[in-house]
Amino acid sequence: MSTTLTFAKALNTALADEMESDSTVVVFGEDVGPLGGVFRITDGLTARFGEERCFDTPLAESGIMGMAIGMAMNGLRPVVEMQFDAFAYPAFEQVVSHVAKMPNRTKGKVKLPMVIRIPYAGGIGGVEHHCDSSESYYAHTPGLTVVAPATVQDAYTMLRDAIRHPDPVVFLEPKKLYWSKEDLELESLRESVGSFGRAVVAREGSDATLIAYGPSVSTALNAAAAAAEEGRSLEVIDVRSIVPFDDETVAASVRKTGRAVVIAEAPGFASVASEIVARVQERCFHSLAAPVLRVTGFDIPYPAPKLEQFYLPSVDRILDAVDDLQWEDA
Amino acid sequence: MQDPSRRSDLDHEATAESYMLPSGQPVQLVDPDGRHVHNDKYPLPDGEALLAAYRELVVGRRVNDQANALVRQGRMAVYPSSHGQEACQVAAAVCIDKQDWLFPTYRDTVAVLARGVDPIQALTLLRGDWHSGYDPYEHNVSIQATPLATQLLHAVGVAHAAKLKGENTVVVAMCGDGATSEGDFHEALNFAAVFHVPVVFFVQNNQYAISVPLHHQTVAPSLAHKAIGYGMPGERVDGNDLAALLSVLGKAVERARDGGGPALVEAHTYRMQSHTNADDATRYRKDDEVQQWVPKDPIQRMRTYLTDLNLLDEEVEKNIAEKAETVAAAMRDGLNAESEVDPEDLFRYVFTEKTSQLREQAAKLRDELSRESA
């Protein structure tokens, strides 16, 4: 039986399912209790599982993260919510200094299975500090697993995978997708696991590869659809798992097409997009007909809502980049 | 061992009585019925001062209503209303002098306006045109802080610099009850006390941090009590009582100006509306509770008090209402006009001088836009 779910509801269902099957899973953060989170991702969890399993904390991100570390050390599986990407920074000290390092410092004696959920990136017209693309900070920190679902199905399966993962996971939820909908076969999905470290081909194509993750995947798919009308066949890779990164799937696609554009909302300088470009060049140099290009946000602080449209990678900007891939017939 | 460099400890002991605990009940000078309540420590401000502040109070309410309407009409992205908290807003702005500084949060638009900032400039942030719309140095009002409690440390910095430069400046730093849980709040109080700088921390305890009620934020007897642990006085005040706010904040400001160091003032008030228009307050609080605060409204009681004093009559009320309408009309006109944003602004202020990368990116955007318009 298929059910129509929003991305938000898929996440909510994943949390409920994991809490149901594993009594060590605890959810906490700011406004996640009776309110159900400002995006309603934790809606109904307190009512269903009680205040001990899903609760509001005092307003302190460093406190939330630090406490999660201790709880994970003592046998629980914390799933914490940072209310917005740009409000996670007070917790950054705990994430970088301890979440990422403690398992390594203790030679694996201390495991920190926990999920740090972050409503993430732009495209929703959010005011000041409500739309950062912060993935590079986390991806640059060894010890953190960093993933970003782009579909409703992945929202569900990847969050379940994240909760079951033995290591800390930074789980980036593209805000602009929260209200998107899909039909899911929840029953069969309950069995599907193993999304980490695996990219997927979101659309097949033969002329060039668009590599995207999270909020940019839908933009890439729109670009591919537009390109098809102009007779150009673009393959779209949904990276899904930023760390670990699926070099194989990405390289196989680029070897097939010979051309690639990497798309991400974050500023391009010193970014995940830069890293992907480097990895593709290293692996596919002899198959490449053109340099690998990037379409990213500009190297500026995330802009105000009225200027967002000029900042975000657009279909046109992606198509421009594709046009620049040194086509012989041009 | 007596270390002479630690003499200041002795000084502190000598002034221990000034490290007073907050009063048992929030200080109140005019009760909800508009009657004066005597207080030994806090004198009632004189009538003229109250009338001037009352004007701002009425304007502030009008600003809140107008801003909400503009959100409903799609003219503003979002507005965190201070409806019910206007007395705190006005008091924060008028308890300091021109050379002093105010550090407001996203909710403190009315305080920003009462400090003289142009309404359209103040609303630029919430309208979504830019991340802040005014020059902080024009009225000594810092940008409205979105990340919680972070501005409190900036306030300490401004005050410390003022002290080093020998300026006669006091800083009022505002935050909500929820923000007092953040690490930065505690660091700010400690720094302010250790460096003995003229900052008045002004906490508007409106009982909720989005959905989380105060008792889930702290189990301290009051937020004002937190001051004691850092070595500064704390005081609680009825946040819907304009007179009490002016008196209590006034005293803290005066003390800071005289070299007495920082203080914490907690105002007990209530957020009458949702956190922002994106919030649904019925999910976490009962209407009964909200209704209990209606008779405590800051405007009505001050109106009764001033009327009894013969400072307020229909004529004066009319003048005040007209002034409020003028401000509201200016807001409507300003926000109904299509705002012009310049895409080049994206690159203009990132660095003092654009990097070559930013020049390249700006040129790219220019090219895109010119192709679009062609």
Ligand SMILES: Cc1ncc(C[n+]2csc(CCOP(=O)(O)OP(=O)(O)O)c2C)c(N)n1
């Ligand atoms: C560091 C940080 N974390 C989370 C948020 C999201 N947030 C915005 S307002 C708010 C509640 C603040 O409550 P309070 O300090 O009581 O102020 P009020 O809104 O009631 O005026 C939260 C959690 C934020 N702005 N900054």
